[in-house]
Amino acid sequence: MTKVLFVCLGNICRSPTAEGVFRNLVRRQNLGDAIGTDSAGTSGWHIGAPPDPRSCAEAQRRGIRIDDLRSRKVEVADFSRFDYVIAMDEANRADLEDLCPTPLRGRIHLFTEFAPEGTGSGVPDPYYGGTDGFARVFDLITECAEGLLARIVAERRESNAR
Numbered sequence: 260m261t262k263v264l265f266v267c268l269g270n271i272c273r274s275p276t277a278e279g280v281f282r283n284l285v286r287r288q289n290l291g292d293a294i295g296t297d298s299a300g301t302s303g304w305h306i307g308a309p310p311d312p313r314s315c316a317e318a319q320r321r322g323i324r325i326d327d328l329r330s331r332k333v334e335v336a337d338f339s340r341f342d343y344v345i346a347m348d349e350a351n352r353a354d355l356e357d358l359c360p361t362p363l364r365g366r367i368h369l370f371t372e373f374a375p376e377g378t379g380s381g382v383p384d385p386y387y388g389g390t391d392g393f394a395r396v397f398d399l400i401t402e403c404a405e406g407l408l409a410r411i412v413a414e415r416r417e418s419n420a421r
């Protein structure tokens with residue numbers, strides 16, 4: 260199984276949205292037995308909390324449920340458990356690199372690397388903004404999730420062919 264962990268600061272806005280969007284794509288492609296998902300925060304500020312109501316509302320507006328998810332803090336063991344550790348922004352990536360054992364650092368990626376343009380500077384934090392920020396973040400997350408899934412499917416196909 261290929262395992263993917265989405266990471267942001269609080270694990271209540273961006274990374275649970277990313278997990279929800281990505282797992283929905285995985286299910287739609289009947290890859291639920293092949294690709295596993297989770298999310299976590301670099302802070303422990305919201306441990307045990309469900310996603311922010313604004314993230315839940317935006318997801319539900321797009322036909323996706325994320326209210327079953329609960330916040331947890333990222334831990335060192337995650338770098339050996341997950342094949343892909345996906346940072347939402349540059350600050351999250353820097354924090355993950357500090358925590359990650361050096362040989363496993365290649366597992367850390369910036370989510371926006373998988374957007375169609377490929378060089379985005381991260382998913383902006385919508386927490387302190389208005390609801391339109393949540394809608395924009397949802398659109399960006401969808402683009403990145405589609406790109407990431409395409410990359411993983413291609414990689415699995417290559418490794419199966421070997």
Ligand code: 4NP
Pocket residue numbers: 267268269270271272273274304384385386
């Ligand atoms: P997230 O957003 O990292 O996308 O979950 C935030 C959630 C909470 C806080 C900051 C960002 N906070 O300061 O509590």
